[in-house]
Amino acid sequence: MPRGESRKGPLLRVRYRLELRRREGARARAEALAREQTVELDAALVPAALRSRIPGRVRVLESGPRAARVEIAFDPALVAGDLPQLLNLLFGNVSMQSGVRVEAIAWPDELLATLPGPRRGIAGLRRLAGVPARPLLCAALKPLGLAPRDLAALAGRLARGGVDLVKDDHSLAGQPCAPFAERLARCQEAVARANAATGGATLYLPNLTGPAATLLERAARARAAGCRAALVSPLLVGLDRVAEIAAASGLALLGHPSLSGGLLGRRHGLAPELVWGDLFRLAGCDGVIYPNAGGRFRFGLAECLAVACRLRAPLGGHRPAFPVLGGGVDAGALGRWRRVYGEDTVLLLGGSLLGRRDLERAAATLRRQLEEAPEQ
Amino acid sequence: MPRGESRKGPLLRVRYRLELRRREGARARAEALAREQTVELDAALVPAALRSRIPGRVRVLESGPRAARVEIAFDPALVAGDLPQLLNLLFGNVSMQSGVRVEAIAWPDELLATLPGPRRGIAGLRRLAGVPARPLLCAALKPLGLAPRDLAALAGRLARGGVDLVKDDHSLAGQPCAPFAERLARCQEAVARANAATGGATLYLPNLTGPAATLLERAARARAAGCRAALVSPLLVGLDRVAEIAAASGLALLGHPSLSGGLLGRRHGLAPELVWGDLFRLAGCDGVIYPNAGGRFRFGLAECLAVACRLRAPLGGHRPAFPVLGGGVDAGALGRWRRVYGEDTVLLLGGSLLGRRDLERAAATLRRQLEEAPEQ
Numbered sequence: 001m002p003r004g005e006s007r008k009g010p011l012l013r014v015r016y017r018l019e020l021r022r023r024e025g026a027r028a029r030a031e032a033l034a035r036e037q038t039v040e041l042d043a044a045l046v047p048a049a050l051r052s053r054i055p056g057r058v059r060v061l062e063s064g065p066r067a068a069r070v071e072i073a074f075d076p077a078l079v080a081g082d083l084p085q086l087l088n089l090l091f092g093n094v095s096m097q098s099g100v101r102v103e104a105i106a107w108p109d110e111l112l113a114t115l116p117g118p119r120r121g122i123a124g125l126r127r128l129a130g131v132p133a134r135p136l137l138c139a140a141l142k143p144l145g146l147a148p149r150d151l152a153a154l155a156g157r158l159a160r161g162g163v164d165l166v167k168d169d170h171s172l173a174g175q176p177c178a179p180f181a182e183r184l185a186r187c188q189e190a191v192a193r194a195n196a197a198t199g200g201a202t203l204y205l206p207n208l209t210g211p212a213a214t215l216l217e218r219a220a221r222a223r224a225a226g227c228r229a230a231l232v233s234p235l236l237v238g239l240d241r242v243a244e245i246a247a248a249s250g251l252a253l254l255g256h257p258s259l260s261g262g263l264l265g266r267r268h269g270l271a272p273e274l275v276w277g278d279l280f281r282l283a284g285c286d287g288v289i290y291p292n293a294g295g296r297f298r299f300g301l302a303e304c305l306a307v308a309c310r311l312r313a314p315l316g317g318h319r320p321a322f323p324v325l326g327g328g329v330d331a332g333a334l335g336r337w338r339r340v341y342g343e344d345t346v347l348l349l350g351g352s353l354l355g356r357r358d359l360e361r362a363a364a365t366l367r368r369q370l371e372e373a374p375e376q
Numbered sequence: 377m378p379r380g381e382s383r384k385g386p387l388l389r390v391r392y393r394l395e396l397r398r399r400e401g402a403r404a405r406a407e408a409l410a411r412e413q414t415v416e417l418d419a420a421l422v423p424a425a426l427r428s429r430i431p432g433r434v435r436v437l438e439s440g441p442r443a444a445r446v447e448i449a450f451d452p453a454l455v456a457g458d459l460p461q462l463l464n465l466l467f468g469n470v471s472m473q474s475g476v477r478v479e480a481i482a483w484p485d486e487l488l489a490t491l492p493g494p495r496r497g498i499a500g501l502r503r504l505a506g507v508p509a510r511p512l513l514c515a516a517l518k519p520l521g522l523a524p525r526d527l528a529a530l531a532g533r534l535a536r537g538g539v540d541l542v543k544d545d546h547s548l549a550g551q552p553c554a555p556f557a558e559r560l561a562r563c564q565e566a567v568a569r570a571n572a573a574t575g576g577a578t579l580y581l582p583n584l585t586g587p588a589a590t591l592l593e594r595a596a597r598a599r600a601a602g603c604r605a606a607l608v609s610p611l612l613v614g615l616d617r618v619a620e621i622a623a624a625s626g627l628a629l630l631g632h633p634s635l636s637g638g639l640l641g642r643r644h645g646l647a648p649e650l651v652w653g654d655l656f657r658l659a660g661c662d663g664v665i666y667p668n669a670g671g672r673f674r675f676g677l678a679e680c681l682a683v684a685c686r687l688r689a690p691l692g693g694h695r696p697a698f699p700v701l702g703g704g705v706d707a708g709a710l711g712r713w714r715r716v717y718g719e720d721t722v723l724l725l726g727g728s729l730l731g732r733r734d735l736e737r738a739a740a741t742l743r744r745q746l747e748e749a750p751e752q
Contacts, residue, residue: 039520040518040545042731045727047522050521077553079549080550080551084549085612087612092609092635095637096667097674140416142417143414143422144414144430144454145430171413171468173456174458175454176456210461210616211457211619212459237616238615240613258471259464259639261469261470262639262644263638263639265638269638270638291472296412297472327472
């Protein structure tokens with residue numbers, strides 16, 4: 001969008017599904033949406049020189065009496081490398097209307113090149129965990145309410161059993177029962193000691209939350225304590241902070257989906273593969289946790305596979321990121337999920353592992369299972 | 377939640393509306409929700425010492441065949457002054473289920489005291505704008521696509537007309553057509569010059585977006601340029617950054633609702649008065665912009681009034697914050713909205729003011745209208 005010039009090169013093409021009111025035309029509705037997301041003025045009030053450049057260009061793809069699919073092609077310079085503004089352009093003001101769903105996005109390379117993306121990605125996280133090829137095993141330290149010494153004992157058992165990634169539960173913040181600094185020190189020490197004993201390379205991932213002014217300091221503390229990775233909830237702390245934390249601390253980051261489900265309505269919202277697949281990855285997550293089909297959440301297998309595909313698909317020059325399947329993955333079904341999702345996957349176990357009496361042994365059994373060649 | 381002790385004092389009571397599946401009992405569903413948001417484990421796996429303390433305490437308020445209202449009372453120490461964790465506790469994991477709506481929250485003072493809240497509030501913003509009692513008039517600089525000199529010319533006209541708050545449109549980020557530094561300098565200068573000419577105290581509010589690593593620097597620049605207030609979109613940059621920006625820069629902050637509509641579903645989400653009323657205010661917004669009834673958005677008058685009530689209601693020791701009514705407020709209806717919302721209101725005009733041929737004069741007419749005593 002150089003001043004006064006009209007734009008060349010590929011546009012940011014966004015496909016919306018729109019529910020139509022009675023007698024509402026798909027084109028008129030789509031053009032109103034394109035203006036709402038950009039100039040926020042009636043067409044008559046937009047200066048002529050801007051009219052063809054700033055609101056997105058509308059194409060009606062299909063239209064029925066109640067709903068339509070439209071594509072709006074935006075100038076990528078409207079984003080200007082600014083992730084909050086990207087969210088705003090895609091679903092800012094229209095989030096306050098109804099029946100608007102972002103279904104698909106075609107990203108121009110010019111725009112992708114201005115967004116951070118993962119600093120480590122799948123290959124980088126594999127190097128840190130010392131796992132060249134198989135799926136990674138991840139487990140969470142919980143429940144909230146345990147003291148640091150109990151969380152650390154749990155972390156030690158999981159690490160001795162060979163769990164690759166031992167992460168804080170995402171609800172562990174800085175509660176008085178387990179303050180951040182003490183939890184970090186004890187859990188990291190327990191994992192380091194287990195690694196020294198087994199020759200393993202388990203990573204402990206502390207959870208980084210708030211207050212905002214302490215976030216980078218906590219990340220730096222984690223790195224100084226020897227952590228190489230951490231957990232962050234992009235929608236809780238702000239999607240735009242992921243890359244900032246990664247760049248400032250050098251930590252690899254797993255993104256947790258807390259709160260994001262609210263944006264994923266089937267009639268009004270964004271498609272899960274766009275939020276967890278494209279946006280969390282573009283924000284800088286090296287792996288993205290999301291609820292697998294068949295667990296405690298509402299997403300079906302096709303949706304969950306679509307997220308995994310987007311996390312691993314080519315996306316400008318950005319590194320692929322790990323799908324991290326959680327939300328009630330059963331320890332007895334690891335083989336099945338491995339076949340479904342393939343090797344570049346992290347399998348996150350909660351209660352179905354933590355409920356075992358001999359945790360170390362149960363973890364070791366799962367780890368051996370993943371070390372065997374995959375069944376065909 | 378001191379270690380090992382059971383908790384005394386008021387709890388954080390959250391009322392949820394739950395859609396029930398066939399044969400699902402309200403109590404069982406509510407107890408599963410209380411665990412999902414805290415321990416994230418089946419009851420049997422939660423150590424006995426934590427079972428009565430950590431998952432919220434459930435009360436079924438009413439229950440029908442398809443839906444129930446329940447109250448879950450959480451220990452406020454689970455929040456630990458951490459706004460991301462508060463969001464997580466209220467609607468983190470359950471955002472990924474369906475048919476869960478947060479309808480009401482009773483806040484214990486102990487928790488409120490740990491959250492930031494507005495540093496200026498209504499009284500502070502009134503002092504900055506030199507307006508002791510009447511509703512404030514606000515206008516937006518748009519459309520996106522204008523060059524800084526054109527935005528500044530617009531700002532000057534609005535300020536000479538006596539508009540109290542002249543804000544960037546929330547879509548102005550750092551686009552090449554109007555880079556932040558140049559826009560800031562020119563618009564602030566235009567408003568300062570108008571104030572010098574008229575003896576007025578119009579405030580110019582630049583929009584603070586991303587990238588995250590530049591946010592505090594941009595806020596400091598705005599303050600150094602003479603701005604006393606700014607615009608920020610809490611859901612785009614992270615709700616938890618509002619107080620950080622305010623504390624670091626000393627700027628008063630108006631919060632813009634971009635993206636937040638996605639969290640306000642009628643069947644699944646949070647009530648608008650909780651997000652825009654309580655949460656944006658607790659995060660530190662001195663005023664909260666939201667779409668008024670009758671404009672381009674979907675919210676009805678009762679909902680919009682409820683937001684205004686929550687923004688101004690007692691909330692621990694926190695200052696009240698201004699409701700800022702936008703989203704298509706008609707310049708011809710100022711008197712009506714003033715009667716509906718009362719004097720502690722900011723009226724934000726977009727197209728219906730910007731479309732006037734003589735903008736300065738149109739603004740001055742509106743300003744005079746607000747300077748007259750309110751009709752009864």
